[in-house]
Amino acid sequence: MVSISVVMPTYNTEVPILREAVESILSQTFRDFEFIIIDDGSDNDSTEYLESLEDQRVRLIRNPQNLGITKSLNIGFKEAKGKYIARMDSDDIAVPVRLEKQFAFMERHSSVIACGSNIEFFGAYSAVSHNRIKDMETYRITALFVNPGPIHPTAFFNRELLLRYRISYDEKLTYSQDYGLWVEISKYGKVCLLKDVLLRYRVHENQITYHQRNKQVRCAYMVLRKQLQGLLGDVSDEKLELHCRYSTGYYRDAVINDEMLNWFHRLITANNRLGLYDKRKFRFYVNDTVIKRTIYQSFDNNMNYLYRISMFFRYLPFPYALKAAAGMISRNSIRSITMRQD
Numbered sequence: 594m595v596s597i598s599v600v601m602p603t604y605n606t607e608v609p610i611l612r613e614a615v616e617s618i619l620s621q622t623f624r625d626f627e628f629i630i631i632d633d634g635s636d637n638d639s640t641e642y643l644e645s646l647e648d649q650r651v652r653l654i655r656n657p658q659n660l661g662i663t664k665s666l667n668i669g670f671k672e673a674k675g676k677y678i679a680r681m682d683s684d685d686i687a688v689p690v691r692l693e694k695q696f697a698f699m700e701r702h703s704s705v706i707a708c709g710s711n712i713e714f715f716g717a718y719s720a721v722s723h724n725r726i727k728d729m730e731t732y733r734i735t736a737l738f739v740n741p742g743p744i745h746p747t748a749f750f751n752r753e754l755l756l757r758y759r760i761s762y763d764e765k766l767t768y769s770q771d772y773g774l775w776v777e778i779s780k781y782g783k784v785c786l787l788k789d790v791l792l793r794y795r796v797h798e799n800q801i802t803y804h805q806r807n808k809q810v811r812c813a814y815m816v817l818r819k820q821l822q823g824l825l826g827d828v829s830d831e832k833l834e835l836h837c838r839y840s841t842g843y844y845r846d847a848v849i850n851d852e853m854l855n856w857f858h859r860l861i862t863a864n865n866r867l868g869l870y871d872k873r874k875f876r877f878y879v880n881d882t883v884i885k886r887t888i889y890q891s892f893d894n895n896m897n898y899l900y901r902i903s904m905f906f907r908y909l910p911f912p913y914a915l916k917a918a919a920g921m922i923s924r925n926s927i928r929s930i931t932m933r934q935d
Contacts, residue, residue, distance in 0.1 A: 597626035597692055598675035598752070602665035603683035604633040608642045610684050610795070618681060619648050623692035626679075627652055629669045634659035663762045663770040670761065673752060682746040686793040694789055695749040706754045706782040707775075709743020710791035717796040726786045730871045733779050734878045736772075737820050737860075737870075738840035740813065743784070745771035747792045754782060768809040772816045813837070824863045832856065839887055848891040849884070849908055857883060880913040888917070 599618055603611060618628055632643055632655045643653055654672065656665060670678060677699055679692060691710070698708055711722045724742060726732055735741040748771070755761070758781040763773045778784055814833055821828045821836065828836075838844050839853050847853075857879050864875045888904050902921065905914040 595625055595627045595675045597623070597677045597679055597696060598669075598673035599626055599628045599679045599681050599692070600631070600666065600669035600673060601629070601681040601683055602631040602633055602662050602669065603635065603639065603643075604659060604662075605635045605637045606639050606683040607637075608639055611639050611642060613686055614681065614683050615646065617685075617687040617689075618692075619650070620689060621687065621692045622690050623696055626650060626692060627673075627675060629654065629672055631656065631665040631669050633661070633665045661767050663764050663767055666770070667762050667764065670752075670755070675752060678750045678752050678755070680746050680748040680750075684795045684797075685746050686795070688791050688793065691791040694787060694791055698785070698787060699749065699751060702783075702785065703751075704782060705751065705785050706758075706760070706778050707743075707748055707750045708785040708787060709747040709749065710787040710789050712744050712747060712792045712794040713790050714794050714796050717798050721790060723788075724786060725788065726784060729779065729783055730874055731878070732784060734870050734875055736776050736779060737817070737824075738836075738878070738883060739842070740769065740772040741775055741779075741784075743786050744792070744794065746794065758782075766812045766815065768805070769812040769816060772813055776816060776820065810837075823869060824860060824867065840883060842886055845890060847887060849887045849904075853887065854884070854908065877913075880909055881916070884909060885913065885917050 601614065601618070606614075615628075615630075618626075628648070628651045630643060630651060630653050632640060632653065634656050646653070652672070654668060656668070660668075666680075677696065679695065681687060695708060695710070699705060702708075711724055714720045714722075722744070726741075726743075732741050760774070760777050760781070762770045763777075766773045775784060814837060817837060817840075818828055818833055821833070835852065835856055838847050839857070861876055861879055864870050865872055885905070888908055891904065892901050902918050905917040905921075908914075909917060
C-alpha cells in the first residue's frame with residue numbers, strides 16, 4: 594500500500610497551467626504516493642499531455658463524458674489505495690513539502706479525519722491566508738452560517754476513517770461539495786488546519802461566471818437548509834434566504850433590522866432548548882460575529898462616533914456591546930495616535 598493517493602480531477606485545463614500543477618506534485622519531497630488524475634471528458638489538448646506522462650506513479654482515469662467535479666472526486670477516492678488521500682486542483686501549485694508536512698501531521702494525529710493548510714493566492718491578485726480552526730465545537734457552529742473550510746484543494750484525508758464512517762461527497766452538490774463534506778466529517782471527528790502555506794491557489798480573472806455563482810449559492814443553501822432543519826424543523830425559502838444574507842458577510846449591503854435580529858434570536862432559543870451546539874459558544878458566535886458584523890455594515894459616513902457606539906448597546910446584549918464598544922474605542926485611539934505622528 595502506498596502512503597498517499599493524490600486525487601486531481603481536470604476538465605479542459607490549459608496545458609501550461611495543468612503542467613505546473615502536475616509537476617508540483619511529481620516533484621514533491623515526499624515520494625511514496627500514487628497520483629490519480631481523473632480526466633473528466635476533456636476535449637482539448639490536455640488529453641495528449643496527460644497521455645504523455647511517463648511517471649509510474651501517475652494513474653490516469655478517463656470519464657467517458659463530463660460528469661462534473663463531485664462525481665469525479667468520488668471516482669478518484671474509490672480508486673485510491675493510499676493510507677491518506679490528498680486533494681489537488683489542476684490549476685493550483687503544491688509547494689514542494691506539502692505532502693511531507695501533511696503526512697507527518699496526520700501520522701502524529703491518528704484520530705484526525707482531515708487536515709488542510711493556509712494558502713498563497715496568486716494570479717489576478719496576491720495574498721496569503723492566515724486561517725485557523727479554534728476548536729471543533731466552534732467549527733460546527735461556524736458551519737451553520739458559512740463554509741468553515743479548509744480551502745478544498747489543501748485537503749488531506751485519513752482514508753481509513755472516511756471508509757469507517759462512510760463519508761463521501763454528496764453528488765447532489767455539483768458545487769460547494771467541500772462544504773457538504775466538512776459538515777459530514779464534523780459529525781464524526783476532527784478537522785485541523787496547518788498554519789503552513791502549502792498550496793499556491795491560482796485566482797483567475799472572472800473566476801466564476803454569474804451562472805456558476807447562482808449554482809454555487811444554491812448548493813450552499815442546500816447544505817445550510819439541512820443543518821437549520823436540525824434546529825428548527827422545516828425552513829422556508831424566504832427564511833433560508835434571510836439566514837444566508839446575514840450569515841456569511843458576503844452581502845455588504847445587508848444592514849441591521851428587526852427581522853434579522855428576530856431570526857437569529859430564534860436560532861439561539863432553539864439551540865438553548867435542544868442543546869445541539871454548546872449554548873455559550875453558539876450565543877457568542879451569533880452576537881460577536883454575525884450581529885456585530887452587521888452593525889458595522891450598517892454604519893454610514895454621516896454617522897457620528899457616539900451614535901455608532903450606541904448602536905452596539907441598542908442591538909447587542911450588554912456584555913457583547915461593551916466588548917464591541919471597547920474594541921472600537923481602542924482602534925479609534927490607535928488611529929488618532931497614528932494620525933498625530935504622521
